[in-house]
Every structure is written in structure tokens, then in C-alpha cells.
Amino acid sequence: MATVKHLRIVGRVQGVGFRDYMEYKAREFGVTGWVRNRRDGSVEAMVAGTPRALAAMIDAAHRGPRAAIVMNVKVGEGEGEFTGFALRPTE
Numbered sequence: 001m002a003t004v005k006h007l008r009i010v011g012r013v014q015g016v017g018f019r020d021y022m023e024y025k026a027r028e029f030g031v032t033g034w035v036r037n038r039r040d041g042s043v044e045a046m047v048a049g050t051p052r053a054l055a056a057m058i059d060a061a062h063r064g065p066r067a068a069i070v071m072n073v074k075v076g077e078g079e080g081e082f083t084g085f086a087l088r089p090t091e
Helices: 018-029 049-064
Strands: 003-012 032-037 043-049 070-078 085-087
Touching: 018 032, 018 043, 018 049, 018 085, 032 049, 043 049, 049 070
Parallel strands: 032 085
Antiparallel strands: 003 043, 003 070, 032 043
């Protein structure tokens, strides 16, 4: 069973391709889950995978795509089972 983490990414993270970046990185690292923009300007993600894959994904979230300015990534325990990686609508 995969480990699941919940991420909340804060900074200049909307309008810079952050969700597409996360989807790309999820495929690169073999991570499943989802990502979406939040109405408060943050990006939220639920990611599942091996501890090594999640560490790489969290590191990628701290960097973001070139135009992003990541101020903080809050990492918490998550839940769910996923078969792929989805871009979800803003909530």
C-alpha cells in the first residue's frame, strides 16, 4: 500500500503552470493522486507513492515551474487510493 501525503503550496503558484508541472513530475516519479488550485491562491495536492517517490515529489513542489515563487509547502498525512494523476477543478 502506498504512502499518501497532502500538500498545500503557497506563493506565486497559480497562473504559472504549477498543476501541469505537478502532473509531469508525478509521471516522472511514478506518483498517483491529484492537484488543484484553491480559491485562496494556493495549490493543493494529494500524492501517493513510495517514500522515495514522495520525497522527490515534495522536493519538486518546493521548486515549482520556472515562473513560480514557492513561499511554503505544508506537508501532512493524506488518504485515498489513486490509479493515475488527475488535474482537478478549483475548489
